[in-house]
Amino acid sequence: MRRNGSSGTKTASFPSDRRVSYLNIKRAAQTRRTPPPRSLALPGWLSFAWVDLPILAVFFLLIVLPLLSVLAQAVMPALFDPKAPGFGLDVSALNHALFAPRVLRSILHSVELGAAVAVSATLTGGLFAALTQRFALPLRALYAPVPWLVFLTPGYLKAMAWVLLMAPGGYLAQLGLLPHWGSDAFFGLGGLVLVHTLSLFPLPAFIIGSALAGLGQDLQDAARLSGAGPWRIWLRINLPLLLPAIALSLIATFAEVLSDFGLAATIARSAGFGVLTYGIYAAASDYPVDFPLAGAEALVLLTLILLVTLGDRLLRRQGALRLISGRSKPSQRQELGPWARWCWTVVIVGIGALAIWLPLAVILLRAFTDTLGAGLAVSNFTLANVTETLSPSAPARPAILRSFGYAALTALIAATIALILAARLDRGGPNLRAWVTGLALGTIAIPGIVLGFGYILVWNRLPGFRDWPFPHYGQASLLVMGYVASALPYCLIIILTAVGQLAPSLTDAARLHGHGVAARLVKVVLPLVLLSVVTAVLLTFIRTVFELPISQLLVPQTGSPVPPYVVRLLGHDDDGLASALVLVCMVGAGGIAGLGWLWAQKHLNFAPKESLS
Amino acid sequence: MSAALICEGIQKQLGGKAVLRALDLSVMAGEVVSLLGASGSGKTTLLRAIAGLTHPDSGKITLNGAEVFGPSRVIPPEKRQIGMVFQDYALWPHLSVAGNLAFALGPQRLPAAEAQARISHALDVTQLGPLRDRLPAALSGGQQQRVAIARCLASRPQLMLFDEPLSNLDSALREDLRSEMMDLVRREAITVVYVTHDQAEAMAVSDRIAVMRSGEIAQFDRPETLYNAPATPFVASFIGGFSLLQGQGEDRVFRVGEQTMHLPAPAGPGVLVIRPEDARPASEHPLTSLTGRVIGAAYQGRCWRLSVAIGGCTLRLDWPGPVQTGADLTFSLPPDRCRILTLDPALNPKDA
Numbered sequence: 027m028r029r030n031g032s033s034g035t036k037t038a039s040f041p042s043d044r045r046v047s048y049l050n051i052k053r054a055a056q057t058r059r060t061p062p063p064r065s066l067a068l069p070g071w072l073s074f075a076w077v078d079l080p081i082l083a084v085f086f087l088l089i090v091l092p093l094l095s096v097l098a099q100a101v102m103p104a105l106f107d108p109k110a111p112g113f114g115l116d117v118s119a120l121n122h123a124l125f126a127p128r129v130l131r132s133i134l135h136s137v138e139l140g141a142a143v144a145v146s147a148t149l150t151g152g153l154f155a156a157l158t159q160r161f162a163l164p165l166r167a168l169y170a171p172v173p174w175l176v177f178l179t180p181g182y183l184k185a186m187a188w189v190l191l192m193a194p195g196g197y198l199a200q201l202g203l204l205p206h207w208g209s210d211a212f213f214g215l216g217g218l219v220l221v222h223t224l225s226l227f228p229l230p231a232f233i234i235g236s237a238l239a240g241l242g243q244d245l246q247d248a249a250r251l252s253g254a255g256p257w258r259i260w261l262r263i264n265l266p267l268l269l270p271a272i273a274l275s276l277i278a279t280f281a282e283v284l285s286d287f288g289l290a291a292t293i294a295r296s297a298g299f300g301v302l303t304y305g306i307y308a309a310a311s312d313y314p315v316d317f318p319l320a321g322a323e324a325l326v327l328l329t330l331i332l333l334v335t336l337g338d339r340l341l342r343r344q345g346a347l348r349l350i351s352g353r354s355k356p357s358q359r360q361e362l363g364p365w366a367r368w369c370w371t372v373v374i375v376g377i378g379a380l381a382i383w384l385p386l387a388v389i390l391l392r393a394f395t396d397t398l399g400a401g402l403a404v405s406n407f408t409l410a411n412v413t414e415t416l417s418p419s420a421p422a423r424p425a426i427l428r429s430f431g432y433a434a435l436t437a438l439i440a441a442t443i444a445l446i447l448a449a450r451l452d453r454g455g456p457n458l459r460a461w462v463t464g465l466a467l468g469t470i471a472i473p474g475i476v477l478g479f480g481y482i483l484v485w486n487r488l489p490g491f492r493d494w495p496f497p498h499y500g501q502a503s504l505l506v507m508g509y510v511a512s513a514l515p516y517c518l519i520i521i522l523t524a525v526g527q528l529a530p531s532l533t534d535a536a537r538l539h540g541h542g543v544a545a546r547l548v549k550v551v552l553p554l555v556l557l558s559v560v561t562a563v564l565l566t567f568i569r570t571v572f573e574l575p576i577s578q579l580l581v582p583q584t585g586s587p588v589p590p591y592v593v594r595l596l597g598h599d600d601d602g603l604a605s606a607l608v609l610v611c612m613v614g615a616g617g618i619a620g621l622g623w624l625w626a627q628k629h630l631n632f633a634p635k636e637s638l639s
Numbered sequence: 640m641s642a643a644l645i646c647e648g649i650q651k652q653l654g655g656k657a658v659l660r661a662l663d664l665s666v667m668a669g670e671v672v673s674l675l676g677a678s679g680s681g682k683t684t685l686l687r688a689i690a691g692l693t694h695p696d697s698g699k700i701t702l703n704g705a706e707v708f709g710p711s712r713v714i715p716p717e718k719r720q721i722g723m724v725f726q727d728y729a730l731w732p733h734l735s736v737a738g739n740l741a742f743a744l745g746p747q748r749l750p751a752a753e754a755q756a757r758i759s760h761a762l763d764v765t766q767l768g769p770l771r772d773r774l775p776a777a778l779s780g781g782q783q784q785r786v787a788i789a790r791c792l793a794s795r796p797q798l799m800l801f802d803e804p805l806s807n808l809d810s811a812l813r814e815d816l817r818s819e820m821m822d823l824v825r826r827e828a829i830t831v832v833y834v835t836h837d838q839a840e841a842m843a844v845s846d847r848i849a850v851m852r853s854g855e856i857a858q859f860d861r862p863e864t865l866y867n868a869p870a871t872p873f874v875a876s877f878i879g880g881f882s883l884l885q886g887q888g889e890d891r892v893f894r895v896g897e898q899t900m901h902l903p904a905p906a907g908p909g910v911l912v913i914r915p916e917d918a919r920p921a922s923e924h925p926l927t928s929l930t931g932r933v934i935g936a937a938y939q940g941r942c943w944r945l946s947v948a949i950g951g952c953t954l955r956l957d958w959p960g961p962v963q964t965g966a967d968l969t970f971s972l973p974p975d976r977c978r979i980l981t982l983d984p985a986l987n988p989k990d991a
Contacts, residue, residue: 531729534692539794540717540746549742553733632732632776 081447081462088511089469092480097328099321099483106317106487123322132300133326139215139301140283143222148275150223150377151230152268156260157374158231159238162359164371169378173228176381178565180572181288182589183608184225186596187385189293190392190605192217197388200401213297221289224381226282230275237271238264243357256360273341281334284327285473287575291593302327303475303575310479311579317483324476331471389612392605411606422591422607429588430614432502433570436509437563443510444517445559448525449547463522466515474512478579481508500583508576513569517562524558525551553630560626564619571615641704643668643830644689644798649698651684651854658684659695660854666798668703671824671831673841675877676851682834685851686800689832690723691716703797717746722791723800726807728783730775736786737762737771740793747794761793764823780808781816788820792827799824801833805840817843838878842866850874872980875912882954884911884929885982893979896950901926902974908982915944917976918956924971933962 098105103119104112123129157163158170176184191198192212198204211217241264249259290304302323309320362370392398393411400406415422451459485491485499497503528551536546552559574589581590588611595604644666651659658681666672674682687693689700691707691714700708702721707714731739740758749757762768765785775783784804791799804820805813821844824831835841841848842862849859850873858870869875872883886895888904893911900911921928931949938944942957947968962968 529727529729531725531727532731534690534716535723535725535729535790536731536742537692537716538690538719538721538723539743539790540720541742542717542746545746550731554731632774 081450081458084443084447085462085465088507088514089465089472089477092477092484092511093472094480095483095488096321096324096476096480099317100325101321103318103321106483108487119318119322120325123319123326128300129305129319129323132302132305132323135294135299136284136302136327137330139218139222139299140280142215142219143226143283144276144280146219146223147226147279148230148234148272151227151232151275152234152272154227154374154377155231155235155238157370159235160357160360161367161370162361163367163374165375168383169374172378172382173231176225177228178568179225179382179385180574180589181221181225181286182292182574182593183288183389183572183612184381184385185221185289185292186592186601186604186608187388188212188217188221189296189596190388190398190601191384193398195399197391197398197401213293214299217297218289218293218299221293222283222286224377225289226279227377227381229278229282230272233275233278234268234271237268239357241267241357246357270341274338277334277338277341281331281338281471284330284334285471285475287473287475287578291574291578292596302330303473306475306479307575307578310482320479324479327473328476331473335468335471389605389608392602393609394606395602398601411602412610414603415606415610421585422603424585425588425591426607426611426614428502428585429571429611432506432509432587433567433615436506436513436570437566439506440510440513440517440566441521441559441563444514444521444562445552445555447518448521448555449551451522463519466518466522469511469515470519474573474575475579477512478508478576481511481576481580502582502584505577505580505582505587508580509570509573512573512576513566516569517566520558520562520565521555524555528554554632557626557630560622560630564622564626568615568619571611641668642666642701643670643703644832645699645701646685646689647699647701649685649688649695649700651681651688651693651695653684658854659688662698662854662856664849664856664859666830666832668830669828670846671821671833671844673833673835673845673848674851675835675838675841675848677836677877679853680851681854682836682851683802686723686802686832686834689798690721690800691719720794720797721800722794722796722798723802724784724787724791724804726803728775728787728804728807730783730786730790732775735772735774736767736778736789739775739786740790743790743794757793757795761789764792764826765789781812784808784816784820788823792823792829796829799829799831801831801835803835804833805835805837813840850877868978869912869980872910872912872982875910875978875980880915880955882913882915882952882956884913884949884952884954885909886911888979895929898929898949900929900972900977902977902979904979905981909979910982912978912980913954913956913972914976915955915957917972918958918970919973921969921971924973927974927977928969928971930967930969933964933966933968936962936964 095106100120101115101117102113103116104110104114124133154169154173190196192204192209193199194206194209196204196209199206199209212220245263245267246259249263254262285303286301287303287307290301291307293299294301295304306320306323306327309316309323391402394408395401395406396408396410397406414420415426417423447462451462481504482499485494485497485504492499497507532554533546533550536550541549572589574593577587577589578593581587586594588607592604592607595601595607642665644664646662646664649659649662649664650657662681662685664672664685674685676682684693688695688708694713695708697710698708699706699710702719705714706712707719731742734742737758740761741754744754744757747754759768762771765788767782767785767789770778770782775786778786787804805817808816817840833841833844835844842865845862847859847861848865850857850865852873858865858874860870865874865878869878869881875881876883884895886893886900886904886909888894888906888909890906891901891903893900893902893904893909895911929949931947931954933945934948934953935946936943936958938961939957942959943961945956945958945962945968947954947956947970956970958968958970
């Protein structure tokens with residue numbers, strides 16, 4: 027009933043102004059004679075055309091069409107052939123993907139890596155969540171922000187730092203901390219599992235942490251009063267109740283590893299450990315390109331992810347126990363004896379150090395030193411890398427400016443589209459809402475490399491799109507469009523959540539006081555979700571500055587943005603300059619986002635600070 | 640006095656279940672009417688239908704002579720000029736106190752001076768003048784509620800709706816705010832429909848109370864009438880902590896198990912309504928006395944509240960002194976205060 031327009035209101039008032047024209051009186055008389063329709067909702071087809079169609083069109087163009095192209099390419103190899111396109115069905119590429127030893131090995135590698143990391147990251151993340159939430163440990167500032175920082179730092183940067191540490195001539199070997207075999211083992215499954223674990227454990231930490239937060243203090247107290255010791259409480263009460271969250275963590279981490287491109291393009295590539303995502307990239311962009319193979323590999327990857335996502339759906343449908351009620355008291359942090367306290371502190375600070383502080387320190391160190399081999403020698407320290415990054419004549423500076431510009435543009439466009447979509451969805455029916463939310467969540471699971479490949483197929487090969495002037499293949503406009511597509515689902519979910527959290531009475535009250543649809547949206551809803559809109563803008567900005575897979579596939583002819591440039595520098599062993607470039611971008615993007623966030627918190631946060639009653 | 644609000648034959652189904660059944664309600668201008676009922680009785684749905692926030696399946700709603708909902712016309716809520724005080728107050732958190740009032744007045748397009756005058760008046764009568772520039776988050780619960788009322792007063796609505804406005808406040812504050820709030824409303828002579836599940840609150844604020852039960856109005860009367868002469872066992876059980884004693888009416892006698900009370904009673908099964916404060920010593924009215932076993936006693940300051948078991952029923956009685964648990968107690972009831980109702984077959988005796 028919320029989508030009614032202004033129809034039906036005309037009869038309520040008869041013009042009382044004497045100067046009103048004859049036409050107006052006649053019109054008013056007519057409307058008095060013919061009562062408006064009983065229902066105030068738009069007719070079905072009109073509401074579809076005005077509300078649903080634009081939403082679906084945006085999603086179709088940005089996400090569905092590229093994805094469909096990839097799937098079609100997998101089974102119709104000649105579909106996007108520039109010389110002789112055809113619709114012939116042919117599964118030879120799929121066969122090749124499933125049975126050629128090299129491709130088959132990359133599938134097995136992806137699954138093997140995903141399974142190993144799912145277990146190790148869930149263990150690490152679960153331990154981290156339990157220690158931070160349930161125990162009073164010192165040095166909180168050293169580990170509390172770690173999950174967020176790790177989450178915001180892209181994988182290939184952490185990979186870069188770990189390569190600098192673990193390479194045969196790297197920092198650990200120089201310090202005598204790493205034997206030769208250790209370095210060999212790093213460039214293979216072991217190293218990939220280590221870096222993936224350290225870079226993905228925040229995900230299980232968030233999932234298990236929020237489940238732990240739902241297990242109130244009363245449950246613990248009841249078990250203790252019944253005589254259970256701390257270990258018994260963990261094993262018999264907490265662990266069984268956390269099982270759904272643990273399963274969810276395993277699934278989410280597995281899917282993340284499958285779609286990762288950052289580590290695939292760095293450590294895995296130099297180790298010769300072929301995985302699916304890099305296979306797609308290589309087939310789609312390395313000369314000679316093999317689109318049918320890329321399509322087939324993408325199909326395999328999407329199928330694996332779909333299976334995993336279905337598992338996730340099944341788990342959610344079964345429904346975890348609902349223990350979060352307004353009445354349950356939040357649990358208190360337990361005090362430990364001195365020994366246990368320091369042991370666990372060492373563990374948790376260690377995880378934090380390995381996951382973020384050490385990699386950041388390594389990038390900082392490398393940015394300010396001349397060569398890797400000279401290590402920590404005083405004479406090795408220099409400002410040359412940073413100066414070169416910032417010098418007007420160097421190629422790094424335009425890359426930084428491009429990336430920041432594209433990211434700012436992407437953030438604004440994606441957040442604006444998401445806001446309009448959220449508002450329209452709020453007016454649309456519950457079915458549409460469920461559909462688009464599901465689509466957005468599904469899109470998050472689509473690997474960036476697959477989406478990027480889809481953009482190549484549509485905008486480089488599809489008639490009509492190929493010659494379309496804006497956006498155009500090979501230009502920045504298409505790269506920004508790709509960025510927007512990959513950022514849109516995140517923005518939409520952040521803003522939809524915020525809109526959903528507004529009490530309906532706020533807009534009801536505005537309505538009763540006579541405000542129409544537009545006024546309610548602009549003057550009540552928008553100001554109240556502005557903090558979330560700004561958050562979405564800032565997160566998208568940071569994410570886009572460092573976005574690798576789509577940047578890598580859709581590099582504009584005018585010049586490369588930062589991420590592919592960093593990967594190229596690393597490929598040429600120019601890691602000093604790469605570190606300096608990354609450092610400058612991190613300080614710049616982090617500084618902009620941090621200041622923006624502080625400003626927004628101060629001016630746009632209307633939540634009560636403390637209860638005064 | 641003319642009727643300010645008339646609801647006729649309001650029907651509403653939600654999810655296949657009837658929430659409102661052919662409901663009629665008429666409220667006079669300047670009258671305060673409460674909709675009193677348990678959760679699920681349909682009182683909030685009726686309130687939202689009057690506001691226009693939900694539409695009935697059929698029926699007609701007339702506001703000051705103009706039809707706002709009917710078979711041929713639906714006026715949207717933004718055109719009905721109805722004010723509502725929400726359970727959570729629904730203050731716009733990004734606007735100051737004065738900003739909330741100004742935004743609410745906006746659509747009326749008043750001359751600036753008049754809008755200012757109305758805002759100042761509403762803030763004065765609610766004593767919010769000094770807080771006019773505060774944000775809602777910086778106000779106490781009671782102050783927030785006053786802002787919600789001021790916001791409605793400033794708009795001069797044709798009708799004001801209250802949706803359990805006191806349920807978010809602690810009990811100490813509730814009584815003070817209730818009288819303060821109703822003083823304001825009465826001074827401005829506004830017609831009010833007030834939803835609550837608390838019978839004491841309904842008695843205190845209303846001119847008339849509509850007791851609702853599964854989508855129907857069980858009784859619509861002045862508070863005194865409801866208290867002294869509840870029409871059905873359901874209304875009696877809902878009002879004032881009354882006890883219901885089941886028995887059998889026979890020729891000027893009401894039998895409860897093996898005990899007999901000499902009372903004019905309709906023939907057949909019935910229930911005797913017993914108000915706690917009516918219990919008297921056995922000697923005062925020997926013809927209408929009863930004996931039961933005391934199963935609990937709680938000191939309440941001005942009296943002892945006894946739980947007395949007779950047959951399968953437990954009665955709540957106010958008694959001047961303590962009685963040992965397990966002892967038998969004989970008490971009497973003034974015959975003119977005894978009201979016998981025919982048994983409502985739908986009422987589960989345990990509800991009483």
